[in-house]
Amino acid sequence: MSRGLFAPTDMTKGSVWKSIVSFTLPMLIGNIAQQLYSTVDTIVVGRFAENGDDAISAVGAALPIVNMFLVLFIGISAGAGVMVSQYFGAKNREGLSYTVGNCITVTAIACVALIAALAPFVRPILGVLNTPAETVQGCYEYLMISLIGIAGMAYYNILSGIIRGLGDSLTPLIFLLVATVINMGLDIWFVAGAKMDVAGVALATIISQAISSVLCLVRLTTMQEHFDFGKKYMKPQARYVKMIVKLGLPSGATQAIFSSAMIIVQSLTNSFGAQFIAANVIIMRVDGFAMMPNFSFGTALTTFAGQNVGAGKFDRVIKGAKQGTLMAVGTSAVITALIILFGKHLMGLFTETVELVDMSYRLMMILAVGYIAMAVTQSLSGIMRGAGDTLTPMIISLITTIAIRIPVAYGIAYLTSPDGNLKHGRSECIQISLLCTWVLGAILTFIFYRIGRWKKKSIV
Numbered sequence: 001m002s003r004g005l006f007a008p009t010d011m012t013k014g015s016v017w018k019s020i021v022s023f024t025l026p027m028l029i030g031n032i033a034q035q036l037y038s039t040v041d042t043i044v045v046g047r048f049a050e051n052g053d054d055a056i057s058a059v060g061a062a063l064p065i066v067n068m069f070l071v072l073f074i075g076i077s078a079g080a081g082v083m084v085s086q087y088f089g090a091k092n093r094e095g096l097s098y099t100v101g102n103c104i105t106v107t108a109i110a111c112v113a114l115i116a117a118l119a120p121f122v123r124p125i126l127g128v129l130n131t132p133a134e135t136v137q138g139c140y141e142y143l144m145i146s147l148i149g150i151a152g153m154a155y156y157n158i159l160s161g162i163i164r165g166l167g168d169s170l171t172p173l174i175f176l177l178v179a180t181v182i183n184m185g186l187d188i189w190f191v192a193g194a195k196m197d198v199a200g201v202a203l204a205t206i207i208s209q210a211i212s213s214v215l216c217l218v219r220l221t222t223m224q225e226h227f228d229f230g231k232k233y234m235k236p237q238a239r240y241v242k243m244i245v246k247l248g249l250p251s252g253a254t255q256a257i258f259s260s261a262m263i264i265v266q267s268l269t270n271s272f273g274a275q276f277i278a279a280n281v282i283i284m285r286v287d288g289f290a291m292m293p294n295f296s297f298g299t300a301l302t303t304f305a306g307q308n309v310g311a312g313k314f315d316r317v318i319k320g321a322k323q324g325t326l327m328a329v330g331t332s333a334v335i336t337a338l339i340i341l342f343g344k345h346l347m348g349l350f351t352e353t354v355e356l357v358d359m360s361y362r363l364m365m366i367l368a369v370g371y372i373a374m375a376v377t378q379s380l381s382g383i384m385r386g387a388g389d390t391l392t393p394m395i396i397s398l399i400t401t402i403a404i405r406i407p408v409a410y411g412i413a414y415l416t417s418p419d420g421n422l423k424h425g426r427s428e429c430i431q432i433s434l435l436c437t438w439v440l441g442a443i444l445t446f447i448f449y450r451i452g453r454w455k456k457k458s459i460v
Contacts, residue, residue, distance in 0.1 A: 009167035030173040058138030060281030064262035073154040075252020079244040084165030089310025101233030138198035149206025159216035179212035250394035271423035297328035298378030305386025328375035366431035373442035388457035409433035
């Protein structure tokens with residue numbers, strides 16, 4: 001299975017832009033498929049749950065917290081991806097073998113620890129976040145099922161990241177497409193058929209992601225011409241665990257910062273009522289698709305940079321950064337135009353409530369041009385991470401999220417409120433603050449890329 005079409009791609013040779021595009025396309029299709037998980041969830045609960053709009057709100061209120069559950073594994077995945085791509089580029093079989101094995105063990109330990117630490121606090125968290133009473137129970141069920149089934153989500157992200165680090169972006173796509181079809185079927189069965197509402201959506205997601213993670217593990221066992229796979233390499237080794245943590249912690253912290261900000265802003269969002277929460281859920285679904293090319297180019301450039309840094313080809317890395325960023329910006333410009341032209345029709349897929357469609361479209365227009373800025377951020381951050389500099393993107397995220405997004409959101413809500421009560425302020429503060437974050441992030445990322453400290457961070 002690791003021969004021919006499914007063979008790992010050596011991105012240190014051949015045309016730069018063709019290498020990036022050939023790796024990005026399966027990633028893009030895969031990211032779109034992954035986004036279908038949550039999109040189908042929203043459409044199904046909106047159309048078939050007993051109270052569709054409240055069910056949409058429950059899922060929307062839960063998602064920032066689910067993202068926080070996953071930050072630890074995002075960190076492990078990021079550290080593993082950098083190590084795998086650099087060891088692969090350097091043809092270091094032993095380092096690659098221990099990296100893969102140690103990631104599997106560390107992930108298992110982290111899953112058990114996370115469930116034990118967070119399960120007792122799920123309901124209190126919802127109270128702290130001012131979750132509307134009509135959505136609390138559904139939100140709680142979604143979170144508990146997601147937490148109990150966290151291993152499937154965690155292992156898919158980490159194992160598919162390892163496979164991509166080896167240069168194979170096609171196989172994870174196939175497995176994800178299989179899981180997406182299963183997820184759609186289970187969504188309809190559990191929600192429309194068994195009337196499980198929000199709980200059915202969560203259960204469908206964890207089952208389908210568990211299947212995709214098993215398929216990824218099977219795929220790794222077929223790639224042993226590049227590394228060794230066995231118990232010896234799964235025994236934790238301080239050197240490799242420390243390197244995974246060192247490289248992954250900034251990426252995990254970046255996601256934690258972003259997720260924390262989302263949770264803090266979610267509290268403000270919740271204060272505007274259930275309909276505004278539902279509008280934000282719809283926006284996030286469209287936003288998820290709009291962001292897919294940016295994330296795909298960013299991941300492709302991480303692997304591209306990692307392999308070429310491992311091979312000592314920095315001139316090729318710089319060329320890849322230029323070509324990859326230009327392609328990402330062009331793609332995002334097209335998507336922005338499509339959102340402006342057809343956005344209202346997209347919103348109508350999720351609900352028949354006219355007021356909700358109009359509100360969602362109006363708020364979406366605030367964000368539209370920000371996707372071009374995010375193309376720059378994701379592309380150049382991918383280059384820096386692949387080279388081993390995972391700290392700089394974290395610093396940028398810290399600056400933009402803590403110093404910009406939260407103060408701007410709450411500041412606008414306060415200044416536009418006639419009586420100083422935040423919930424009486426302009427609800428557009430949520431989208432305006434996010435747009436400011438994206439634009440400033442792109443500017444800072446470009447500056448730090450040009451400074452060039454990332455060129456000195458190679459681990460090989």
